[in-house]
Amino acid sequence: MGSGSSVNANYKYSLQKSENAFKAAVLIQRWYRRYVARLEMRRRCTWRIFQSIEYACEQDQIKLHNFFSYLMDNFTPSSSKERDFISRMFISGESFKEAELEKYCDYESLEVPDSYTGPRLSFPLLPDHATALLEAFKQKQQLHARYVLNLLHETRKHLKQLPNISHVSTCYSEEVTVCGDLHGQLDDLFLIFYKNGLPSPSKSYVFNGDFVDRGKQSLEILIILFTFLLIYPKEVHLNRGNHEDHMVNLRYGFTKEVMQKYKLHGKKILKMIQNVFCWLPLATMIDQKVLVIHGGVSDTTDLDMLEKIQRNKFISVLRGKKRKESNRNVEVKEINGESQAEPDSAGNETMSSLPSQPRPAQAPSMTNRVEFSRWVRQTVQEQIEWCRKLVDISDSEEEELTCSSLVSLTDLDGPCWTRQEEWKQILDILWSDPMPQEGCRENTVRGGGCYFGPDVTGNILEKYNLQFLIRSHECKQEGYEFCHNRKVLTIFSASNYYEIGSNRGAYVKLGPDLVPHFVQYQANKTAHTLTMTQRISRVEESAFRALREKLFAHTSALISAFKLYDKDNTGKITLSNWATAVESVLRLGLPWRMLRPQLVRSTADGMLEYKSWLDDLAMEQRSQEHIQSSLLEVIYRNRSNLETIFRIIDRDHSGLISFEEFHQTWKLFSSHMNIELTDDGINDLVRSIDFNKDGNIDFNEFLEAFRLVKQSQ
Amino acid sequence: MMGRAGICKDGVIAEIEKKITEAFEVFDRDGNENVDVREIGSIVRSLGCFPTEAELHELLAKVEEEEPTGYVHLEKFLPVMTKILLDRSYRPIPEDVLLHAFEALDEKKSGYITKEELVKHMTEEGEPFTEEEMEEMLSSALDPETNAVHYRDYISMMIVDETDDLPQ
Numbered sequence: 001m002g003s004g005s006s007v008n009a010n011y012k013y014s015l016q017k018s019e020n021a022f023k024a025a026v027l028i029q030r031w032y033r034r035y036v037a038r039l040e041m042r043r044r045c046t047w048r049i050f051q052s053i054e055y056a057c058e059q060d061q062i063k064l065h066n067f068f069s070y071l072m073d074n075f076t077p078s079s080s081k082e083r084d085f086i087s088r089m090f091i092s093g094e095s096f097k098e099a100e101l102e103k104y105c106d107y108e109s110l111e112v113p114d115s116y117t118g119p120r121l122s123f124p125l126l127p128d129h130a131t132a133l134l135e136a137f138k139q140k141q142q143l144h145a146r147y148v149l150n151l152l153h154e155t156r157k158h159l160k161q162l163p164n165i166s167h168v169s170t171c172y173s174e175e176v177t178v179c180g181d182l183h184g185q186l187d188d189l190f191l192i193f194y195k196n197g198l199p200s201p202s203k204s205y206v207f208n209g210d211f212v213d214r215g216k217q218s219l220e221i222l223i224i225l226f227t228f229l230l231i232y233p234k235e236v237h238l239n240r241g242n243h244e245d246h247m248v249n250l251r252y253g254f255t256k257e258v259m260q261k262y263k264l265h266g267k268k269i270l271k272m273i274q275n276v277f278c279w280l281p282l283a284t285m286i287d288q289k290v291l292v293i294h295g296g297v298s299d300t301t302d303l304d305m306l307e308k309i310q311r312n313k314f315i316s317v318l319r320g321k322k323r324k325e326s327n328r329n330v331e332v333k334e335i336n337g338e339s340q341a342e343p344d345s346a347g348n349e350t351m352s353s354l355p356s357q358p359r360p361a362q363a364p365s366m367t368n369r370v371e372f373s374r375w376v377r378q379t380v381q382e383q384i385e386w387c388r389k390l391v392d393i394s395d396s397e398e399e400e401l402t403c404s405s406l407v408s409l410t411d412l413d414g415p416c417w418t419r420q421e422e423w424k425q426i427l428d429i430l431w432s433d434p435m436p437q438e439g440c441r442e443n444t445v446r447g448g449g450c451y452f453g454p455d456v457t458g459n460i461l462e463k464y465n466l467q468f469l470i471r472s473h474e475c476k477q478e479g480y481e482f483c484h485n486r487k488v489l490t491i492f493s494a495s496n497y498y499e500i501g502s503n504r505g506a507y508v509k510l511g512p513d514l515v516p517h518f519v520q521y522q523a524n525k526t527a528h529t530l531t532m533t534q535r536i537s538r539v540e541e542s543a544f545r546a547l548r549e550k551l552f553a554h555t556s557a558l559i560s561a562f563k564l565y566d567k568d569n570t571g572k573i574t575l576s577n578w579a580t581a582v583e584s585v586l587r588l589g590l591p592w593r594m595l596r597p598q599l600v601r602s603t604a605d606g607m608l609e610y611k612s613w614l615d616d617l618a619m620e621q622r623s624q625e626h627i628q629s630s631l632l633e634v635i636y637r638n639r640s641n642l643e644t645i646f647r648i649i650d651r652d653h654s655g656l657i658s659f660e661e662f663h664q665t666w667k668l669f670s671s672h673m674n675i676e677l678t679d680d681g682i683n684d685l686v687r688s689i690d691f692n693k694d695g696n697i698d699f700n701e702f703l704e705a706f707r708l709v710k711q712s713q
Numbered sequence: 714m715m716g717r718a719g720i721c722k723d724g725v726i727a728e729i730e731k732k733i734t735e736a737f738e739v740f741d742r743d744g745n746e747n748v749d750v751r752e753i754g755s756i757v758r759s760l761g762c763f764p765t766e767a768e769l770h771e772l773l774a775k776v777e778e779e780e781p782t783g784y785v786h787l788e789k790f791l792p793v794m795t796k797i798l799l800d801r802s803y804r805p806i807p808e809d810v811l812l813h814a815f816e817a818l819d820e821k822k823s824g825y826i827t828k829e830e831l832v833k834h835m836t837e838e839g840e841p842f843t844e845e846e847m848e849e850m851l852s853s854a855l856d857p858e859t860n861a862v863h864y865r866d867y868i869s870m871m872i873v874d875e876t877d878d879l880p881q
Contacts, residue, residue: 024814025839030763031806032850035871037758044739436745533853576728591735594759 043536045594047477049543050498052588053550105272107149110265121147123154125230130198133227137186137220145265148223152272155226158233159279164311165303166237166284168204170512176204176286179507180472180480180491181241184215184254187523188495188505189224195519196507199228199236206284208472208491209241209294209430213252215494219261222273240280240311241294242430242448242473246270247316259655278312282429289514292470296432296488297460298450299440302425309422317426317448433474434488454484461487467514479506479520495522499542501535544598550586551599552617557585562610572607575600656696726795733794736760737787746787750777753785757794762803766840772797808872815864825861 112120118141119132133143168176177196182189199205207225212218229236242248249255249270258273259266283306284292291303431449438453457469468487475497481490495505504520511517551558561581565573573581578600579592600608601616736759738744740752748756753776754769764772776789797803818834819826826834828851835842835850853870854862 020817021834022838024817025834026765027806027811027814028818029835029839029842030765031811032846033754033766034758034763034805036846036849037755040755041736041739041759048739436742576724576731579731591739593732593735594739 039533039536041594042540045591046536046540046543047502048590049547049588049595050502051475052590053546054498101271101275102153105149105153105268107146107153110144110146110149112144112146116144117141118143119147120144121151121227123150123230125154125227127200127231130224130227130231133224134190134193137217137224138190142261143223145262145269148219148262148269149265149272151223151226151230152269152276154230156272156276156279158230159276159281160312162279162281164282164307164309166206166239166281167288168206168237168284168286170287170510170514174202174511176206176510177507178206178208178292178470178491178510180208180493180505181210181475182207182215182221183210183243183494183497184212184218184221184257185494185496185523186215186217186220188493188521189221191495191505191521191523192493192507195521196509199232201232201235204235204237206237206286206292207239208284208292208470209239209280210243210472211238211241212254213243213249214497216253216257218254218257219269226276237284238280239284239292239294240277240282240430242317244277244280245316246274246277274315278315280311282306282311282426286510287512287514288465289467290470290510291460291464291466293429294471295428295430295449295473296434296452296471297456297469298424298428298432298452299456299459300421300424301428301460303464305422306425306429309425311426314423314426317423317430431473434471434483434490436483454487457484457487470508475503476506477503479504480508480518489516496524499539500524502539540598544595547590547595548599548617548620550588551582552614552620554585555614555618558582558614559610561585566610571611572604572609574607575603578608578610656698658696726799729795729798730791733760733791733798734787737790741787747784748787748790750781750783750785753790756790757797757803760794760798761805762797763806764803768803808868811868812865815868819864824865825856825859825863827861828855831862 119129119136121129121133121143136143170176177192179192197203205228211221211225215221225236225238229238243252243254246255255270258270262269282293283303286292428449431443432452433443433449434457435451435453438455440450440452440456443449443451460466461468468489470489470491472491472493474490474492475494476490476492479492479495482488483490489508491506491508492503493505493507495503497503497505501522501524504522506518506520509517509519558581561584562573562578563569565577565581575596576593579596582592583590600613736756737746737748740748740756742748750773753773754764754766757764757769757772772793773785775793776785778784778786778789815826816822818830831851831854832847835847836844854867856863856866
C-alpha cells in the first residue's frame with residue numbers, strides 16, 4: 001500500500017516511459033525510412049548507369065554504319081588493292097549455294113578420336129541425346145566439331161520447312177512457356193529447365209530470340225535449343241532475335257567465343273550458323289491471339305507481308321538484304337564515278353548500264369546526330385547495294401535479281417513489295433522498343449527499328465484480332481514488365497545481366513485462358529545470401545567502375561570542358577560546374593549530382609581540383625603512361641569499334657592482320673574520325689605494336705598495347 | 714563574385730533546384746516530369762530529409778493536383794521541395810540521438826534488443842510500419858547467432874553509408 005502521491009508518480013513515470021518509447025520508435029522509423037529511400041535512389045541510379053552505357057554502346061553500332069557509309073561517300077580508292085579492301089568489308093557475309101555450303105561445312109570427313117569422351121550424336125536425335133548434352137555441358141565438356149556441324153546441318157534442314165510465323169496452340173499441350181533473351185547465360189537455361197521441366201510432348205516452349213552474345217556460353221545454348229527443336233519439333237519454337245545476326249555477333253562476343261572454343265573448325269561453324277540464323281522464324285502466334293516477337297512492332301508492321309517474304313534472304317538484318325549479283329564479269333572503272341556494266345555472256349537480263357551512284361540530297365551536318373543518323377540509315381543501304389554491284393561478288397543460291405534495290409519484286413500471286421519494305425518489316429520486328437508516348441518514331445538509340453506507342457500497339461491488336469503482344473529485347477529488373485496498359489509484355493530471361501544481383505530473369509506460362517503466370521529467378525547462389533544493402537553495393541560498384549572508365553577515356557575533352565569554367569586558371573571548379581561539364585562531354589543523361597559522392601571523393605571548400613581528380617582516375621585504369629596523347633584516348637574510346645572492324649578484315653578469323661591491312665584500316669578510320677596522322681606516324685604506331693616482330697599484327701597485341709584485353713578471356 | 718566562398722544566394726537556389734530535378738527524374742519513368750505519388754517519400758528522403766509519415770502527408774497535400782491523379786508534377790514539387798531544403802525542415806537525426814532512441818527501447822540496458830522486442834515496438838508503436846519493412850529491417854539488423862539487434866553495431870554499419878551532400 002503506497003501513498004497516493006507515489007502511485008501518481010509511478011503512473012506518471014510509466015506514462016512518460018511509454019511516451020518515450022513511442023517517440024523513440026517514431027525516430028527510428030524516420031531514420032530507417034530515410035535509409036531505405038537512399039538505397040532505392042542508389043539502386044535506380046546504378047540501373048541508369050548500366051542502361052545508358054549499354055545504349056551508348058549500341059549507338060556505337062550506328063557510328064560503325066556511319067563509318068561505312070562515310071567510306072563509300074568520301075573515300076576514293078587509289079588502287080585496285082584498296083578497292084578490294086573496301087569490298088571485302090561487305091562481302092564477309094556472303095551466302096553460299098547449297099552445294100557449296102555442304103562442301104565447305106562438310107562434317108563427315110571429320111574424324112572423332114577414340115579419346116573423345118563427350119557426347120556422340122546420331123540422327124535422328126533422341127531425348128537421351130539431349131540429356132547427355134545437358135550433362136556434358138554441366139561438366140564443362142565440349143561437343144566435337146563434327147557433331148556441332150552435323151547438328152547445324154540438320155537444324156537448317158528442319159528450319160527451312162517452317163513458315164515465317166510459327167503457330168502454337170494451347171489445346172495440344174495445356175501450357176506454353178515463353179522465354180526471353182538468354183544471351184549466352186547457360187546457367188539461366190539450366191535453371192529454367194530445372195524449375196519448369198524439359199521440353200516434351202506435354203511441355204511447349206517458345207524461345208524469343210537473343211540466344212547468343214555477351215554471355216560466355218552462347219554456343220552451348222544454341223546446341224541445346226537446336227537439339228530440343230529437332231527432338232520435339234511440334235513443341236519447341238524459336239524466334240529470331242536481333243542478335244541472331246553475324247554482324248552483331250562480330251561485335252558482341254559470339255564470334256569470338258566460337259573461334260576460341262573451336263580453333264580449327266570455328267570458321268566453318270560460324271558459316272553454318274549464319275545460314276541457320278537466317279532460317280529462324282520471325283514470330284510465333286499462340287492460339288491466334290498472342291503474338292510473340294523479339295523486339296516489337298511499328299506502324300507499318302504487316303503480318304501478311306511477313307508471312308510471305310523469303311526470310312532467309314536476310315542473312316544480316318543490319319546490313320540489309322543480301323542480293324545475288326547476276327553480273328559476274330563487271331568491268332569496273334571507278335567506284336565513285338559512273339560505270340558501265342557489260343552484260344555477261346549468259347545473256348541474262350541486265351541493265352545496259354548500271355545506275356550512277358545514288359546520291360541523296362546534301363547530308364545534314366554531323367553535329368545534328370539524330371538527323372545524321374536518319375540520313376545515314378536511308379542512304380547506307382543504297383550505297384552498299386550499289387557498291388556490291390560494282391565489285392565482283394560470288395553467286396548466292398537465291399533466284400536472280402537484276403534490278404536495283406528499289407525496283408519492286410513481282411510476286412506471282414501477291415502484291416508488289418520492294419526489297420526495302422521487306423527489310424523494314426523484319427528490322428522493325430527484331431529491333432523495336434515500346435515507348436509510353438503515342439506515335440511511332442525511329443529508334444535512333446539502337447540504330448534500327450522504331451519506338452512504338454500504345455496507339456500503334458492498339459492498332460495491331462485490333463487489326464489482327466489479338467489480345468496482347470509478348471516481346472523481349474530489353475532487360476527488366478524483375479525479369480518481366482507490362483506496358484501499354486498490359487497489352488505489351490516484356491519477358492527477359494537472363495538474370496544478373498549487368499552484374500551479379502542486377503536483375504532477375506523470368507519466364508511466363510500461358511494456359512488456354514491466356515492468363516500469364518510468371519516465374520522469376522536469379523542464377524547465382526551468392527545473390528540470395530546477400531542483404532539488400534550488400535546486393536545493391538555490389539552492383540553499384542560495378543556500375544561505377546564502368547562509369548569511371550568512361551570518364552577516363554574522355555580525359556582531354558573533360559579538361560577542355562572544365563577549363564571553360566576556370567577562366568582564372570586556378571585548377572579548381574565548383575561541383576555544380578563539374579556536373580554540367582561532365583554531362584556536356586559524356587552525354588549519358590545521368591543524374592551527376594546524385595552520383596557525385598561516389599565519383600569525387602575529396603573537395604576543398606566545395607571546389608574540385610580537377611587535374612588531380614583525373615589523375616586519380618587514370619591511376620585506377622593502370623595505363624597511366626598512355627594517357628598523354630589524345631590519339632590514344634580516341635583509340636581507347638573506340639576500341640569496340642576498332643575490334644569489330646578488325647574482325648571483319650580478319651576474314652579467316654586467324655587473329656592476325658598484316659601491316660598493310662592495318663595501315664589501310666587505320667587510314668580509313670582516322671579519315672572518318674578526323675585525326676591527323678601521317679603515313680610515318682601510322683608506320684611507327686604499327687611497328688611499335690608488333691611485339692614479336694613477325695610482320696603481322698596479332699590484334700590481341702594491339703589491344704593489349706592499350707590494356708584493352710580483359711584478362712579473363 | 715568568383716572565388717571559393719563566393720557562391721551567392723541565387724547560385725545556391727539554382728543548385729538546389731538542379732539537385733531536386735535530378736532526384737525527381739530518377740523516379741520519372743516516362744520522362745514526362747511526373748512521378749507516381751507513392752515515390753515522393755523516397756525522393757524527399759533521398760535528398761537528405763527525415764520526415765515522419767505524417768509530415769510526408771502534409772507535404773503531399775501541397776504538391777498533389779486538385780483532383781488527385783496519382784501523379785505529382787515536377788512543376789508543383791520543385792518550389793515546395795526547394796523551400797524545404799532551404800529551411801532545413803525535417804532535420805537529419807544525429808547519431809547520438811539515434812543511439813538514445815534505441816537505448817530507450819532497451820529496458821535492461823544490455824546493449825541489444827531482441828527480435829521480438831524490436832518487432833513489437835516497430836509495429837505496435839510509432840507510426841504504421843509494414844510487414845515488408847519489418848522483414849527488411851530485420852534482415853540487416855538481426856545478428857543471426859544471437860537473434861538480437863546489437864544496436865550500436867547496427868547504427869555504425871548504417872551511418873557509414875550516409876553522406877550529406879547538400880550545398881552548405
